Amino acid sequence: MPRSRRVREAVLRAATELLSEGGLPAATVDAVSARSGVSKATIYKHWSNRICVAIDAFALHMAEATPVPDTGSACEDLTQQVRNVAAFYAGPVGQVYAQLLAATVTDPEAAELLRKRFLEGRRELIRQMWRRGVQRGELRTDIDVEVAQDVLFGSIIFRLVSGHAPLTPTEAEAIAKAALTGLLTNRPATPAGSVD
Structure with a gap:
């Protein structure tokens, strides 16, 4: 194995251990260097x-992707994935991940x-799930998949970083239901003062 690859693996393994033990505050370059045996300069x-x-x-060792559901129902697949994502973040x-998100706010390179x-x-993975649902005629073709993802999963991230509400399976199911069924009745009420 080339030296550069060995060095990279040693650093990432040490960083993973430190992240697991104490989160982002524990994963300093000094601590990673000491644990990995790789110099700070390297x-x-x-x-x-x-x-x-x-x-x-984090991306290599901590964020193991779970396979996306394929139950034959777009509604069930998306609901299950919202549950999976909520459980991961809980x-x-x-x-x-919340610590990393916060740290990237002022670091564009890290954010990218x-x-x-x-x-x-x-x-x-969600795009693939969405395409399956569209092909089966279960999902609206006029909704952009990127918007759909933000609607389905954005509230989970908001709960993660704000801590204002829990990320329980019950809450995840409620989020999925609200996103998938919509927030409005069949016909929106006419705003006061407007003319039909």
Whole structure:
């Protein structure tokens, strides 16, 4: 195995262990260097900062993707996936993800890395699920899949970072139901003062 690959694996393994033990605050470059045996200078040759190291470690070792459901029903598939995502974020790994999200707010390079290494793969799985539902005639073709994903899963991320409400299976099911059935009755009420 080439030395650069061994170095990369040692750093990411050490960062993963530190993230598991103490979250993002524990995964400093000093701590990763000490645990991996890789010098700080070498770490900085491969990553621009500790947030980027943590994102690569998170995406590679902590964020194991679960297979997307394929029950034969788009409604059931999407509801189950909302439950899966909520369960993922409700656990310790979800807290690490929240810390990474917060850290990327002021670091555009890290934010792009998080999207590329972690989010894009997950979003592609939902696109595949969406296409199946559209092909079966169960999902509206006039709704963009990217918008649909944000509606279905955005509230879970909001709950994760704000902590204003739990991420229980019951709550996940309620979120999925609201997103899939809509928030309006069949005919919206006419605003006061308007003319039909």
